[in-house]
Amino acid sequence: MNHGDNTTDRFAAGQTGGGTTLEAVRTALRLTFGNTDDLAIVSLRFCGREGMLCYFTTLTSASFIMDYVIQPLAQAGDDLKGGQASALLKELQERYLSGLSSELSDQLHVLPMKLGRGYAALFAEGERDCLLVDVKELATRSVEEPTSQNVVRGPKEGFTESAATNMSLIRRRIMTDKLRFERHEIGEKTRTEVYLAYIEDEADEEVLRQVREQVGSCRMVSLFDSGSLESLFRPRGFWLFPTVYNSERPDSVCSCLLDKRIAVIVNGSPFVLIVPAVFRDFFQSPEDHYQWFLVGLFARVLRFVAFLLSLVVPSLYVAITSYHQELIPTILLTSIAAQREGIPFPAVVEILLMESAFEILREAGTRMPRLVGQAISIAGALVLGEAAVQAGIVSNINVVVVALTVISSYVAPVYTFGSNIRLFRFGLIVLASFTGLYGVILGCAVLMIHLSRMETFGVPYVSPFSVLLGRRAT
Template sequence: MEKSNASHSAASKIARMKESLELQFGHSDDLALYPLRVAGQEGLLCFLTTMTRSTSMMDNVVKPLVIQDLSGISREEDDLMTHIRKHVLAGLTTQLTDRSEGLAQKLGLGFAAIVLEGEPNLLLIDVKDLEVRAVSEPTTQNVVRGPKEGFTESATTNMSLIRRRIINDKLRFEKYELGEQTRTEVYLTYVEGEADERMLDAVRQRLNACSLVSLFDSGSLESLLSPEGIQLFPTVYNSERPDAICSLLLDQRIGVIVSGSPFVLITPALLHDFFQSPEDRYQWFVLSHFVRTIRYIAFFFSICMPALYVAITSYHQELIPTMLLTSIAAQREGIPFPAVIEIFLMELSFELLREASTRMPRIVGPSIAIAGALVLGEAAVQAGIVSNINVIVVSLAAISSYVAPIYSFASNIRLSRYALIVFGACLGLYGVIAGCAFLMIHLSRIETYGIPYVFSRYQRARNKTTC
């Protein structure tokens, strides 16, 4: 009689479990609830078909449970669930739990659950088997010389790419789960003994204090890892190239890998990091320094050239050589707008073309961008809306902004260019100089975890770190 009551109680427990899961998942089509019979006891296998493959589930979980005869095995020390975990599913990642409240969350993370009659514990099995993009060449950082492998959306693959390059038992990966709705896996990576402990503690505190509702890309964490306040320049480095990330990890930096994002973050990032490319280490050092100098000059052109054009043509024509001044005056004859309006019209046109070429399909995007730039530029000049010199200035500034190896840095400095144009239109060269002075002061005041942003070498600042 007592045995019958116990069996009825256990059966009702399985029924309640099934009803609870169906209620939580809203009878979702990918929810699989399969009845099992193990060692003469009724059971239930629960998993999501979208998080694993059916063939993998059958071969690794169902067949071992059904084929092996567990009824005659003596289990004097272990209960049935523990015996299954140790002897039947020993090759899989499993865990026992006596709590069913978080079962739906575990299923969403790619676990399967086995519930048996008369057993107080649930057996959770890690069976996630998801399709991931193969390792391919980075899309935002073209590789001329060096490894042509790029990070993918799989955090496990990204950790493997780092581990393959840093053969060091001091390399560490710490796991976090961020996002109340997404429960995204985030990994903090560093080389123990190289990264500053106080800085590590500061990054850990920020990750633990994160209260995001959802997290789909590493870009959402950049503001969390950046210093407080408005920063006109990026203070977190991101890259698709494993060799770039590994080089910075060996330079005592801290990395952040976000599952679902092919961009790995590095903090702290200094100004000179955004002007360096991994390829600089793969070629003659004289050429590397020359190319790096070109990048700094391009950075100056990108920010200051449109503003200098507006300031000189509007207020300081005496600074222009006579022959060039005559040529500019001839080109501007009949232009109905002042120089500042010309510049803003062309800058807006380039912004529209840049955004359109980014959002359009890859097949037609480049052709539309090239045709749009040529046709619009030529038509605008012939219509007398803008001058030839204006097109040259804006084009050179736009091209110079993308000389920096990191795309995010090129995107941020565009805002500074617009501000300097306004200063130059209002105050001439004095305004441009005042704007550049403001940028220099702003750069000198930026600190990432106590390290000055304009330090030329991170090692020199390491002993002064204060978090």
């Protein structure tokens, strides 16, 4: 017999034909939750009847319970008598606890799950039902400025770890009766709340059906962040580019909802997922729509150029300096040759050494405490680059190429997009070291074929002129 069956049997033993036995329910709770210190089981008397209130102290506060549950029960007169089953609790629900969300239930096997969600269970001796009252009062992070998608001009509000707060930020911006939040649960042990947000009659029904199926068929043991769900919405196979857009900006998510897309909100994560996502989404910033059209267009083109630079500049350097020196102007070639004089490694080894060093610095700057991470990254890059040049390990032009590549990789508004392409950049460097420009061209051709084959929920990942025109898929 599994754990769920044991729980059902324990609470079923507390119910008899005449109602609920408080002592049996108390025993069942102790057996189910064991020796946990945050389970409160309070015996009380109301309306001339013996009763019991149980809840988790870590999900609410004593003052909230006292003000909104115990005091109203104390005010209930002795004239409330449960002549019929559940009549007393129903009267209390309607007259004295109407300000709180509550429900009557005779399915006591769901009691552990309800208590874990911040409900308090009120029992009365002899009553078969129990009254479940929502008393959760959690400390949550206040709405703050987003940390990963900053803008100079635009709203400064960002999502938090509370799904209710995130839905309210969306509801405040889209005031239509067609906005829907569809609730699901994922995680056998965590029972994490997941909400699908969409505008009814506008979102693609086929995409919505697929998202529902994928969320409904998910069999995860635990879910703590929306990043764990991205694999559900990726097409089958190996794809270099992300097919799920994520954002912690309410204005960006609302724009996507109005664009007939679907948002996935995970309780406990400040990042909201958007499906379907296409290539040009990762080069657009919400700030582009708050400026003059030409300025926004220039910014999008600049990001795309920076993406190309971060992708091919190291491999082009290796290919040209190793195989195609005739493509370099004579004066520049002389300068590069003078800088490389005495360097013990070929160009490809130089690039790989510096790229690896900067990747380590990037990871260290991300994981270190915020107060020292940025300082360590800047100081480390400067000291490492200068020391490597002085030691004769790499050349000055190598440091310039790698620095330009690293800076260009940070231009993409969505961090995950720039981080995913790093693997392909290393592949291009290796190809260039063997076949020169032919390897770079071959790698870029493979990348273009890869992009042209990609689809997300039936939507082509790339569309002609979409980046330049800034159009959204319909």
